[in-house]
């Protein structure tokens with residue numbers, strides 16, 4: 001099958017990408033508005049960028065009316081956010097946060113998600129997240145226009161909270177204890193419970 005992306009509707013293009021670019025990690029992004037209202041939402045167009053300086057990104061697409069998501073509006077207002085990783089145990093709560101709530105209504109309160117204070121930024125941490133990255137805004141890059149247009153948010157990681165319970169005896173993260181989930185196409189997800197080790201080729 002050959003797909004000519006230059007003649008594809010935005011919806012079909014998005015679906016082909018979401019169905020094939022898998023598995024995707026999930027950034028559960030916590031933000032705060034200029035008025036101090038908290039917000040929490042998942043984004044799977046997400047990844048790390050570089051350690052120099054420590055940087056991550058996620059992409060939020062505008063709704064059909066071209067209205068930016070609350071997450072982006074808040075980050076543009078306050079220049080800060082927290083990316084929480086999603087453990088298997090919190091999958092339901094993460095998914096609930098994709099619901100459309102009125103601007104200013106907190107998903108932490110609406111879905112009973114425990115929060116705790118960050119150290120360098122104002123948005124909350126998800127208290128039970130195994131890892132949470134405190135970020136300051138590096139840049140928002142716009143791609144496209146109107147409905148479906150993306151705001152690609154780049155953040156500088158200024159601090160991370162890593163639960164001691166996910167560390168192995170060597171002090172590094174044990175993937176079995178981290179136990180995160182990822183996104184496949186549609187309503188499908190994957191867990192990291194099925195893993196294997198692949199030795200890296202020798203480097204000269």
Ligand SMILES: Cc1cc2nc3c(=O)[nH]c(=O)nc-3n(C[C@H](O)[C@H](O)[C@H](O)COP(=O)(O)O)c2cc1C
Nearest residue numbers: 041042043044045059060061069070071095098099
């Ligand atoms: C697992 C998962 C991954 C998602 N990934 C994205 C994404 O990468 N980009 C996006 O724009 N929306 C994504 N969404 C939808 C947003 O979470 C949803 O639009 C949410 O209501 C946005 O919240 P906000 O308006 O409070 O920012 C995803 C939803 C789920 C459940």
